[in-house]
Amino acid sequence: MAHKGQSGLVQTVLLKTITALENVSSLVIFIMMIITFVDVIGRYFFTAPIFGASEMISALLAITIFAGLGVTNARDDHIVVELFDGPIRRIAPRTYNIIVQVFSVFAMSLVAYVLFENAWEHHHQNARTFVLEFPLFIITGLVALLAIISVLSMISGIIVHVRKTSEAEHEAFE
Amino acid sequence: MTTALIGFAVLLTLCFAGFRVGFATLIVGAAGFSLERGLGAGLAMTGQQIIEAGTNYNLSVIPLFILMGVFIYRSDISRDLYDAAQAGFGHFKGGLAMATVIACGGFSAVCGSTLATAATMSKVAMPQMKAFNYSDRLAAGTIAAGGTLGIMIPPSVPLVIYGIIAEQDIGLLFTAGILPGLMLVSLFLVAVMVSVRLDPTSAPPSGDLEPARKKEAIRRTLPVLLLFIFVLGGIYGGGFTATEASGIGAFGAAIIAITRGHLRNIAEWRRCLVEAATTTSKIFIVLFGAVVFTQFINLSGMPYDLLDFVDDTEMNAVQLVAFIALIALLMGMVFESIGIVVLLVPVFLPALAATDVNMIWFGIIIVLVTEIGLISPPIGMNAFVVKSVLPDVKLGDIFRGIGPYIVALFVGLLLVYFVPSIATLLPNLTR
Numbered sequence: 001m002a003h004k005g006q007s008g009l010v011q012t013v014l015l016k017t018i019t020a021l022e023n024v025s026s027l028v029i030f031i032m033m034i035i036t037f038v039d040v041i042g043r044y045f046f047t048a049p050i051f052g053a054s055e056m057i058s059a060l061l062a063i064t065i066f067a068g069l070g071v072t073n074a075r076d077d078h079i080v081v082e083l084f085d086g087p088i089r090r091i092a093p094r095t096y097n098i099i100v101q102v103f104s105v106f107a108m109s110l111v112a113y114v115l116f117e118n119a120w121e122h123h124h125q126n127a128r129t130f131v132l133e134f135p136l137f138i139i140t141g142l143v144a145l146l147a148i149i150s151v152l153s154m155i156s157g158i159i160v161h162v163r164k165t166s167e168a169e170h171e172a173f174e
Numbered sequence: 175m176t177t178a179l180i181g182f183a184v185l186l187t188l189c190f191a192g193f194r195v196g197f198a199t200l201i202v203g204a205a206g207f208s209l210e211r212g213l214g215a216g217l218a219m220t221g222q223q224i225i226e227a228g229t230n231y232n233l234s235v236i237p238l239f240i241l242m243g244v245f246i247y248r249s250d251i252s253r254d255l256y257d258a259a260q261a262g263f264g265h266f267k268g269g270l271a272m273a274t275v276i277a278c279g280g281f282s283a284v285c286g287s288t289l290a291t292a293a294t295m296s297k298v299a300m301p302q303m304k305a306f307n308y309s310d311r312l313a314a315g316t317i318a319a320g321g322t323l324g325i326m327i328p329p330s331v332p333l334v335i336y337g338i339i340a341e342q343d344i345g346l347l348f349t350a351g352i353l354p355g356l357m358l359v360s361l362f363l364v365a366v367m368v369s370v371r372l373d374p375t376s377a378p379p380s381g382d383l384e385p386a387r388k389k390e391a392i393r394r395t396l397p398v399l400l401l402f403i404f405v406l407g408g409i410y411g412g413g414f415t416a417t418e419a420s421g422i423g424a425f426g427a428a429i430i431a432i433t434r435g436h437l438r439n440i441a442e443w444r445r446c447l448v449e450a451a452t453t454t455s456k457i458f459i460v461l462f463g464a465v466v467f468t469q470f471i472n473l474s475g476m477p478y479d480l481l482d483f484v485d486d487t488e489m490n491a492v493q494l495v496a497f498i499a500l501i502a503l504l505m506g507m508v509f510e511s512i513g514i515v516v517l518l519v520p521v522f523l524p525a526l527a528a529t530d531v532n533m534i535w536f537g538i539i540i541v542l543v544t545e546i547g548l549i550s551p552p553i554g555m556n557a558f559v560v561k562s563v564l565p566d567v568k569l570g571d572i573f574r575g576i577g578p579y580i581v582a583l584f585v586g587l588l589l590v591y592f593v594p595s596i597a598t599l600l601p602n603l604t605r
Contacts, residue, residue, distance in 0.1 A: 026447030029237055029454075033428075036238060036421025040414060054231045057417075062228040064237055068448075068455030077452065078194035079460055081508055085192025100193055107197035110204065111462070114221030140225060 010163075014156040017149065018074050024146075025067035032060040052132040059129075059139045066146035073108060074153040076101070094165065101158045108154055112147035119144045178476035181206045185467070185517075195513055196456075199463025206470035223465040228458065231417065233338060236457060238420035239329040241450040242405075243286035245427035248446055249434045251398055252298045255280050257391030260302075261383050268370035268377040270306060271316045274299040275362045278317065280395075282324025283355070284402055284427075286331060287453075288548055292321035292556045296563035309376035310567045312369055315575015318556040319362065322545045322583075325511060327355035328406060329420065332511040332544060335461065336537045339468075339519045344416040345409045346601040350534045352406070353596050354542065357589065361582040369578045397433070401426040410604060457512060464516030477524045484525045491529040495536055496591070498522050499543050506547020510555065514544050538590055538597040546583045549576045 035056055043049035050056070072078060089096045121127075123137035181202050188198035200220070208216025227233065259276035263269045274295060282291035295317045303313040325332055328348035337344040370377045383391070405423040408414045414422070431437045437446070471477065484494055498518065505514045519540065526536060548556050557572045590596050 022444070022448045022451075025451035025455075026444050029241060029447050029451045030443070032234065033238060033241060033421060033424045036234070036418065037425040040418045040422055044414070057234050058229040058231045061230070061234045061237065062225075064451050065228055065455050065458045068451035068453075069459060071448070072452050072455045072459075077456065078196060079456055079510065079513070080192055080194055081189045081513075084190045088191055096192075100191075103188075103201070104194050104197050107194075107201050110201070110217075110220065111224060114217050114224065117217065118221040118225050139229070143225075143228065 010156050011160045014074060014153060014160060017153050017156070018071055021067050021070040021074075021146075021149065021153070025064055025071065028060050028063045028067060032057055032064065035060070052129075055129045055132050055134070059134075062139060062143045063146065066143045066150065069108075070146060070150040070153050073104070073150045074157045076104070076154075076157060078104075094162075098158075098162070101154070101161075105151060105154050105158070108147065108151045112144060112151050115140060115144035115147050175474065175476050175479040177206065177210065178471050178474035181467075181470060181474070190508075194459075195509075196459030196461075196463040199460065199467045199517075203463060203467030203470040207466070207473055210470070210473050219469050220466050223469060224462045227461055227465050230338065232344065233334070233458075233461075235329070235334050235344065235416045235420040236331060237450055237454040238417070238424045239286055239331065239334075240453050241447070242329075242420065242423040242427040243284065243290075244446045244450045244453075245424065245431045245437070246281075246398060247285045247287070247290055247294070248442070249398075249427075249431040249436050251284075251395065251430075251434070252277070252281055252294045254391050254394040255398075256295070256298050256302070257383060257387060258395045261388035261391055264380060264382045267374075267379070268312070268366045270299070270303045270308060270380050271312055271366045271370070271377060272363050274303070274313075274316045275320050275323075275359060275366060278320025279323040279327060279355075279359045279362075280398075282321055283327035283329075284324075284398060286324060286329065288321040288325055288556060289559050291324060292318055292559040293563050295320060296560050300564055306380040307378050309373070309571075309575075311571045311575035312366075312373075312376040313575070314560050314564060314567045314572045315577070315579065316362075316366065318554075318560045318572055319365075319549050319576050319579030321556045321559075322548045323355065323358055323362070325545045325548070326351050326358060326538070326541055328352065328409075329416075329423070330541065331457065332515050332541050333537060334416070335457075335512055336515050336519060336540060339464075339516065340523065340533050340537060342533050342537060345412075345419075346534055346604065347537050348406065348416060349410050349600045349604055350538050350597045351541070352410075352600055354538050354586065354590055357596060358542075358545075358583065358586050361586050362579055365578040365582040394434075397430050401430060410600070412604060460512055461516060464520075467517070468520040471521055477521055480522060481525045481528055484529060489529070491526075491531045492591075494522075494525060494529050495531060495539060498526075498536075499539055499587070499591070502540055502543040503546065506544055507550050507552060509547070511541065511544035511548065514547065515540060532594060532598060534601050535590070535594045535597045539587070542583070542587050542590060546580060546587070549580060549583075 039050045039053040119137050119140035122140050127136040185202045204216050204220045256277040259273035263272040278291055278295050328351045333347045334344055337347045405419045409419050502514050561569050
C-alpha cells in the first residue's frame, strides 16, 4: 500500500514536471518564431531589425532543446534502431529495460554535468555574449538546470514504470 | 584507426541492442576521446561541443521548419492536396496512384516528416484507391514510397544537418534539392505508369472529380503553395537566409492554419508547439552525440587514414562518392537518415576535400541514398508506418508495392551521380 502511495506521488510529480517543461518549451519556441519573423520584417521593410536577434534566437534554441528533452526523456521517446532488440529483450525483459534506462540516465547525467561545468566556467570568466553583452552563465546555467530536471524526470519515469510492472505482475500472480 | 573501428563496433552493438542512438553515440564518443586524452579533456570537449551545437544560430532552422510542418500537418490540408492532385491526374490510368505521389510529395515537403506523410496519406488516399478497387500492393506501396519524397524537396532537415557538418551553405543545399526532388516525383509517376502497364488490374479506371470540387480543392491548397514558393523563392533569390525563411515559413503556416479554422485556442497552439519542441530535442540529442563522436573519430586519425587509403588506391572523386554511397546504402537498411549523415559524413570529409568533390552534389547524393533506406527492408520505416495505419494490408504486399519506387530511386541516384548538374545547376545560377 505504501508502495502504491509513493508510486502515485512520483507519478504526480512526474506529470507536473512534464506539464511545466511542455509549457516552457512551447512558450520559448513561440517567442523564437515571433522574434525571427519580426526581425526579418523589420530588416527588409523598415530597415530596423531587432538588435541582437541572432543571440536571442541562439539562446532560445538551447532552451527549446533542453526543455523539450525533459519531455522526451520522461516519455522515453528517443530515436532507436528497432532491429535486434526484440530477441534480446525477450531473454530478460525487466533487466533489459533497466540496463537501457540506466544507460540513458547515465548519458543524460553526463550531459547535465558538463553543462553545469560550462556554466560555472562562464560565471568565473564573467563571459558575455558579443552583441547584447548578456551574461553567458545565465543561459548555460538555465540549460544545465533543465538538463538536471530532465535527469530527474527520467529517473521518476523509470520508478513509475518499474512499480507499475511489479504491481501488474503481482496482480497477475494473485 | 583501430581505436575508431572499435568505437564504431561498440556504437553499432549498442544501437542494435536497442540503446537510444543519441545517448549511445554521445557516450562512445566521450569515452573514446577520454581514453585517448584523459577524462578532463573528454568532459571539457563534450560540454563545449554540446553548447556550440545547442546555441548554433544556423541550426535554429530545424525547430522553425519543424514548427512550420506541424502547423501545416494540423491544418487538415492533406485532403485538399489529394483532391487538387486528383484534379490534375485523376483521368490518367493509375491516376489515383499518381495523385497520391503528387500529394505525398507536396505534403511531405511542407510538413517535413516522411513518417507523418505516410501515416496521413494512408488515411486520406487509401480509402479513395480502395473504393476504385486499386490493389493493396499498388496503393500501399505508393503511399509508403511517396512519403520519402519530402526528404529531398526543401526544406529538408537532413540537408540542414548535412550543411552544418560539411560546412556548406544551407540555402544553396535547399536550392540544390529542388531539381532532384522534382525529378524523383517524375520518376515515381513513371513507376506508377510502369506498374499499371505490367498489371492493369491493379488500377481500374477511376472517375474524375466534379468541376466544383476541383476548383474548391485548388483554391484551398493555393495558400500553402504560395507560402512554399515564397519561402523557397526567398532563399533561391537570395532574399533571405534559410533561418529567416524558417521564421517566415512557421509564421505563415500558423496564419494558414488559423484561416482554415485551426489554432483557435491555446490548447491547440500548445499541442503544436510542444510537438515541434520535442521533435527538435529528439533530433538534437542525436546531433549532440554525433558532434562528440566526430571529435573522437577525428582524434583517432581515422579520417586521415581513409585519406591515405584513397591516395594509395588512387581513387578519384567519382569513385570515392560511389564508395561512400554504397556504405550509406548499407547503413540505410538499419539507420534513419539523420543517423547516416552524422555518422558517415565527418569520417570522409578530409578525403572528400582532397579529391575536390563538389560538396553540394555529394550532399544530394547522400540524402537520396538515405531516402532509399526509408523504404528498404528490413527496417523500411515508412512501410511499417503504413502497416500500422492499415493493419489489413499485408506487409509483404507493401514491400512488393514499394519495389518499383526503389527502382525509380536508384535510377534517380544514378542520374544525379552521372549528371551532377541536376544538383548543381540551380546553386551555380544563384552564386
